[in-house]
Amino acid sequence: MGYPHHPHQRETTVLSQYFGDAEARTLDGWKKRGGYKALEKALGMAPADIVNIVKESGLRGRGGAGFPTGMKWSFMKPGDGKPHYLCCNADESEPGTFKDRELMRWTPHALVEGCAIGAYAIGAETAYIYIRGEFTEPLYWMDKAVKEAYAAGIIGKNAMGTGKRLDVHVHKGAGAYICGEETALMNSLEGRRGNPRIKPPFPAVSGVFGMPTTINNVETLIASAPILLNGADWYKKMSLSSPKSTGTKLYSVCGNVQRPGNYEVVMGFPFKEFLYDLCGGPPHGRKFKAVIPGGASVPIQTMEEAEATLMDYEGFVAQGSMLGSGGVIVIDDAQSMVSVIARIARFFAHESCAQCTQCREGTAWTTKIMERIRDGQGTHEDMDTLLDIGEQMTGKTICVLSDSCAVPVASGIKKFRAEFEALIPGGRVHPVIAAVA
C-alpha cells in the first residue's frame, strides 16, 4: 500500500484496512468499525481459552524472531502469586521497518484493544506500550486513545464493566535501537540504561521489575483481536504456503522501488510478484540487484534468491535470509553494495550498547574496515578479516545486535565479492581466485 493509502488489489488488508481513515482513530469511529468487540468477547472467556485459540491460529511474533505467540503466552503460569506484566514492543527500531508506526498512527485503539486482550490472556493487569522516542506522532495518537479508552471504562479498574482490572500505560523511549531488544526494553522501562540482560532468566520468569513478563510486537497484539472474532481457522487459511506461517503480514518497503510503503499480504505470497507487481518494480531504467527482506539485520538476498522466495518465515530462510521484521530494503544496480553494507555496519556500531566485547569493538572495527574498502583503501586480507571478525561476533554475546552487524557483512562479501574486489587497489588477484582460475 503506497501513499496516500490505496491498497493494491492483491493485498489482504486485515490490520491495515483503516489506514488513511482518520475517523478510525477516534473511539467512536473505532467502535463503529467493530472495535472492542474482540475485547468484550475475550473478557467473557477464560484466559486459557484465549491462549488456545491464538495457539491454534498459528500466529507468530511479528517483531522479528517469529516465536509462536500462543506458546509464549502459555509460559505465563497462572496463579503464581506474582503480578504479571505485558509489554508491547513499539520501539520499531529495525532500519527499514515502519509498519508499527502506521498501525499506531491510524489504528491506535486496535493496539489498546490488543494489549488488553494480551494482558488478560496472560493474567496481567498491567500492559506497557514502549514507543520509540522518535515516534512523536504515534505517541500522540496512542496517548489520546488510551485516555479515551480509560474515560469510556474500556480499560481501567473495571474494564468494560466486568470487574477486571486492565491498565495500559504508554512509555516513551529515548531513541535507542537496542531498546527494541526485549530485555533492554525492560531495563529502559524500569529507568535503567537500556542494556540487554543475560538470559536465563527469561522474561516469562523474571521480566519487568523482576516479575513474569510477556513481550509482544505491536502487529502481533493487534492481530489477536481479529483472530478472536473470526476464529483460528479463518486465520490459518490465510496462507499460501507453509502451515507453520499463517495470517497476514505487513511489509514496509523502501529503497529503489517505484512504490514504497506498507503492504499487507498473506503468508506465502510470491516475493517476485510482490516486488514487481505491488511495489511497481525498479525505478525507470534500472534493475533490482539485491533485497534485504527483513530489516537491516538479516542476510542480504541476491535477486535470484529473492525472486524464488515465498514470503513466509520458512520461505525467506530457504532463500538465504529471514522474514525478520518485514522491513524490505530494495537495492538497485545504481548502488554500491559496499557503500550500503558500510552504512549498515556504521548503524550497528553506533547503536551497540557497549556491554559485550565482541559487539562493542567488533561493530566499530567492521565499520572502519568497510569504510576503508569503500574509500578504495582496502586489501584482499580485509575480507578474510571481516569474515573472521564476523565469526567472533556471532553467537557469543548477550543479545544478537553483534550477530546482526556480522550478518549483512558476511552475506554481502559472500554474494557480492566482485564488488568488494573491484574497489581494492593494486589488482593483486586473491589467492583463492587464483587457485580456481
Added chain:
Amino acid sequence: MAEKKMVNLTIEGRPVSVPDGTTILEAAKTAGILIPHYCYHPGLPIAGVCRMCLVEVEKAPKLAPSCATTVTEGQVVHVYSEKSLDARKGVLEMLLINHPLDCPICDQSGECELQDYTYQEGREDSRYREPKRFNPAEDFGGDVIYVPNRCILCTRCVRFMEDVAHEPTLNVSERGDRALIGKFEGRDMTHPWAANVIDLCPVGALLSKDFLNKARAWELDRASSICPNCTQGCNVIMETRENQIVRMRPRPNEEVNSFFMCDWGRLNYRWMNERNRVELPMVRRGDVFAPTTWEAAITAAARALNGKKVFVAASPMLSNEALFLLTQVMQGGTGAFRVTEGEEAPLAGVDDLALRRERAANVYGAEALGFTKTKDLLGGLKQGDVLVIAGEDLVGIDAGALTRASDIVVISSVLPEVTKSASVVLPIANFSEEEGTVTNLRGRVQRFTQARQAPGETRPSWLVLGDLLGALGKQSNFFLPSDVFARLAATNKSFAGLSYDTLGFKGLPLADAPKTAPKAPVAAGAA
C-alpha cells in the same frame, strides 16, 4: 539452612561435585582450573559482559559464559577446546584493538590480567590497522585516576560503587566503541571505600594516585598481614620496595573483610616507614642515654623490674604475643592502654564490615589479656611504681605524671619525648617488621607476617620480652613467635586450642568470642 543438593559434572575430563546453583566458573576453580575472565568477580553481582569466560558445554547450541551459567547434572564442560580457545582469542584481540599497549609506562604492568591472559591465550599479533580511539585520563577524586584508553569496560568499578558501596558514582557513558566509564554529575570517588575499585580493575584503567609511578609490580616484596589501622582487622598484603612499604592491598577473607579494605586503612602505612626510630639498646649514664649491648640492656631492665611493683602503659598496636609476655614481665602489676578514635565508616553492601571507630589493631586482644582500656593512660600509675612504656608514644601525656614512677623502662620503636628519665631503652620492631597475631573486634585471632626489615639492632618485641622474662629468672626458651603463642594458648583459656598452624592465614575466633555469621557474598543477579 538445609544442605544444598550436590551436582556432579565433568570439567576438562575431571569429575567435579559442587552445590546446586554454583556457576561453571566457580566449579572449575574446585577442579584447579581458572577460566580466564574479566567482568566476573566473586564479590560483585554477575554482569556477564566481557565474554572472556566462554566455554564449550556439550549439547549446548552456543558457547556458555561460565560466570553466568550454573552447573547441571551430567554436564560436560570443555575449557580448552578449540572452539572455546578461539572465542577467547577473539575477545582478547578485540580488547586490544583500542588498547594503547603502553605496558612499559603502566602501573598495572606485571599484575595485569589483560597481559596475563594475552600471554596465555591471545594472538601473537593484531590484525587491527585503523587508528585507535583516544580519551584523556581523568581524576575521579579520592585516590582514583581513570585512564580510559586502557579500560576494557568490565564494569566491576560501576558495580562496586552501586551494589557494594551503595553509593552509585560511576556509570558507563556513551555507546559502542565510544563507551567509557563516567562519573555521575557532582559525584566523586570520595566514598570511604572507593579505592577498592583500583584493586577490582583487572587492567591499568583505574590507578591509585598514592601508588602512581612508585614501583613496578615485579619489584615488590609481599607479605601477608593484617591492616593495623583499626579494630576490624582487614586481611591485607603489605608490599614493599627497598624495605619501604609502598602499598597495602586487601587479601580476601570472607569472615572479615570479604575482598575489600577502606581507603583510610589502605593509605595509612607511612608511619611504619618512618625513620625517627630508636635503633640501639641504651642505658642511662648520668644525663645521657648510652648505647650498649642487648645483654647489658636486658640485664639492666631486669634489674629495674625485679621485685618491684610494675605498671605497663601498652600500645594496642602490639601483638598478642608481646602483650602476653608483658603480663608475665609485670609480675602481678597492672597494665593499661588508650586508643585513638575516629569516625566509623561502614561498607554498606557487606555485613559487619566497617572502618571502626577505634583505630588500632589489637584493642580486643589487649583487653582479653587483662589490660585496661582508659582515656587517662597513666591514671593507674601509683607513686613508686616502675613504669614500663611498651610501644606507647605518650603523645599528649604530661611529663609531670611520669614523676610518680620510681623508674622507667622503655620498650618501644620510637623514643617518646617525655621519657628522658628512663633508665633503659629496648628498641623493638614495629607492626610491619615482626611476626605475630592480633585479635579483632569480633575476637578473631589473625596472624601477620614480617613485611620489612627492622632498622639497626632493633629486635622483635616477643624476642626482647622473652629475653627479659629469662633475665627475670622465668622459663623463656622462645625461638619463634609461635612458641610464645603456644605458651599463651596453654595458659589462657580464651586462646585454648589455637596455634599458628590452625590459625593459618584466615584466623580463628577466640574460644569465648561472640559467634558471627560468615559474610554473605553479594547477591548474584543481573546488574
